[in-house]
Amino acid sequence: MSQNPLHIVGIGGTLRDQSTSRFALEHALRAARAAGASVELLDLRLYDLPMYEPDKELADYTPNVRQFIGAIANADGLLISTAAYHGTLAGVTKNALDYLEFLSDTEYLHNKPVGLIATAGGDQADVNSIAAMVHVVHSLRGTVLPLSVPIHNAGKVFDGVIPTGRTADRLAKLGALVVETAARFRPAPALA
């Protein structure tokens, strides 16, 4: 029996037009598509999410917020890509992840593999940002993949929108790995 393709959702980018964290995410998503998945980019610049307010119900938010949560709920695997701001993940990313509180009734990211990407201008904050996101994903019951892609000196490793060298290779591996892992997590189809 054939199953639908695995669906991989990417969350990320900053609000910058030329966001390197979004370019990196797009590269990993292309690799996920090449590995056979359907892919979807939740570009945080386009979603324009307001600050998460715990007193509000999901119904109180605009339709783009509901669409954002629904897309994540439907994903078989996720890729999250942030910029590093002031030594850790950018607020725009953290605010987006705070909305996953709306998935508490379905155990948040349970059974979803999650690949992590971070870009930084310097040499350290990308690694810090990955570490911070590991804590977030664990608290959301997600499974962090055993490969993540911290990108130092991000301004120097992109040729336009395309990552180069080892960064490109690692992003491609991450995109393939999230698909391979999501396939292992998917329940076997019921016998006819």
Ligand SMILES: Cc1cc2nc3c(=O)[nH]c(=O)nc-3n(C[C@H](O)[C@H](O)[C@H](O)COP(=O)(O)O)c2cc1C
């Ligand atoms: C407000 C702000 C704070 C930043 N803080 C750091 C930092 O602490 N360490 C660092 O290496 N880079 C820092 N950067 C540089 C960004 O991490 C870097 O430019 C990154 O590639 C931006 O991602 P983007 O291209 O997706 O916007 C900062 C940039 C901004 C705008």
